[in-house]
Amino acid sequence: MVGSWGMTGIEEVAQRAGVSTATVSRALSGNGPVSEATRERVQAAATELGYVVSSNASSLASGRTRNVGVVVPFLSRWYFSSVVEGAEAALLRKGYDLTLYNLSGGAESRRSVFEHFLLRKRVDAVIAVALELADDEVSRLLALHKPIVGIGGPIRGVRTLTLDDQGVARLATEHLIALGHTLIAHVGASTEFDLDFHLASTRRRGFEHAMHDAGLALRDDLYQPADFTINGGYQAGKQLLGRPFDRPTAIFAASDEMAIGCLLAARDLGLSVPHDVSIVGVDDHELADFFGLTTVAQFPQQQGERAVDVLMGELSPDAASESLTTDLPYRLIVRSSTARAHPPGR
Amino acid sequence: MVGSWGMTGIEEVAQRAGVSTATVSRALSGNGPVSEATRERVQAAATELGYVVSSNASSLASGRTRNVGVVVPFLSRWYFSSVVEGAEAALLRKGYDLTLYNLSGGAESRRSVFEHFLLRKRVDAVIAVALELADDEVSRLLALHKPIVGIGGPIRGVRTLTLDDQGVARLATEHLIALGHTLIAHVGASTEFDLDFHLASTRRRGFEHAMHDAGLALRDDLYQPADFTINGGYQAGKQLLGRPFDRPTAIFAASDEMAIGCLLAARDLGLSVPHDVSIVGVDDHELADFFGLTTVAQFPQQQGERAVDVLMGELSPDAASESLTTDLPYRLIVRSSTARAHPPGR
DNA sequence: ACGGAGACTGGAAGCGCTTGCAGGATGCTG
């Protein structure tokens, strides 16, 4: 930490420690046998000189970059930034860097990311979050022997961590059903949203199954599409709760943000939650607790971490990769936005 | 795009184009003279082979990585992820990669970021967002000739883009004063928060100046510290608005999230906004519009972009860096949470 | 027509590390 001159190379360390550069490399990286005594001497020399390997030289020589690319469709949404946060922390711990690719720039930027950025051997692997990759995008990466792991929708030929969206939806719905609700509305994704996040229609299916299994009728007018934002949920909630007849006594929203929107809509309509209407969401968004929202939690940070774990597995020799997809945990968290259904008023 | 074999090097391109590798390098990178005809031939060959330079080799040889490090204290907050998003887009456009360092892991991770990660010559420059860098952290980076630009609090010896927090606070406050309010409360940062974001106390000062200039009294009991979250703002709002006497008719919150908290608190107390109380925030958070919140907007994405612009300037030869700090734009956006003060009721 | 100034191009020397290979010690086995 004295070096103050920044320009220390492996050579200087070698001299100071009285060994060859080869040994320094081995001592510092832990690859290859080095006697304990030597290792310590090298470590000391390196620290004294403030030596840090040049990742470029190292990568070029070894073929490993100790860097992984994380590709997300958005960044400024709670879910995605949380996943990235989790992944970043896990990678840092392993000594890896994270380079971020955000696709929200549109098709244009998406192409350039896949055709140039990811290919310049800057990353050892990539984590794709909630992304539907085209076959050629996948094969191009695989051709470079770069492991990919996805989080979210299953991607063909790629190890993926997925949330059992049907199960999630089912759990949320059954919670409402168990509370005695029968007129249950669902706020899901609008179709254009469904392109990139199949989760939406999958959750809807889970909802429908649960309803069906309970012998409850599915009514088209109790479904409202929205865009996964609070505002969208609010509009949808207004539609659902504003009707004079057959107002649902419960709403299952496919995301917490939409659920919160519904909650605010209920409030504005003079309905009290959960007395007049029960609401359940999905995510356990940072605001869920504040609003007392009952929700099916998923754990984005942990998802990021797990993706990293899987990746590290793939990058190691023991490539005994298990099944191609792994289920992510989820859990019902009951707060104050759901309650037993009342016998119809009037 | 045929290469399908991924393993194309500059050599192959050179052969296919019938030139030397030196020329290929020049043609593709645009450094050094190459005849138009040759350039085209090389381009064609490269495209046909699906050649993409190895950034490692390139970096090692040239000393430039075309990669910048972005260091943030949090990621899963609207402001930070927006800045990163802006920076990412701008960098992508310039052909740069962004590697992300999130310091929320605590002092431990902070040290390792500064002592190892940023030093391994993986980045050409760093952007520090709302970070107070210690002198040695700065000098260590500067010693490597890595430009740094900061966004937020001024950092000694570093080019910084800063928001005139006093001006912002003043603007918000004066808006309220102009509406006839005299009993104005302020929700600012708690002290522990102020360590990393000096913005908090600076905004408070702006508020105080504005009040003072208008000849209005500053009352300690009309100040509430909070933690920049909706929940924190809610608690603070409750305190402020729940009192039986001298209830403020307006609140200036140092962030939109806190302002929204106040707004919800008002609602829960049966107060109507803006009839009973006017509320103004800072940020133009994505939720501000939904809640009809009047706010002083800052533009985080643009801030990210501008940081990149500045960086590109520093990385170019024309290092005629202007003044060390540059002011960021802000603007009052009036929505429906502020209105003319009523003559005191009763 | 000739010298010189460009404009291009190729040769080749690295950039700073990693790692296969081989040599020298050391420790065991029979």
Place this chain on the structure above:
DNA sequence: CAGCATCCTGCAAGCGCTTCCAGTCTCCGT
């Protein structure tokens, strides 16, 4: 005690590009 397996270590050959330098060729000016 010879013979061999082990453990360390150093040598040196690259990793795939960039760029200095020098050489070739074309184009002007005089």
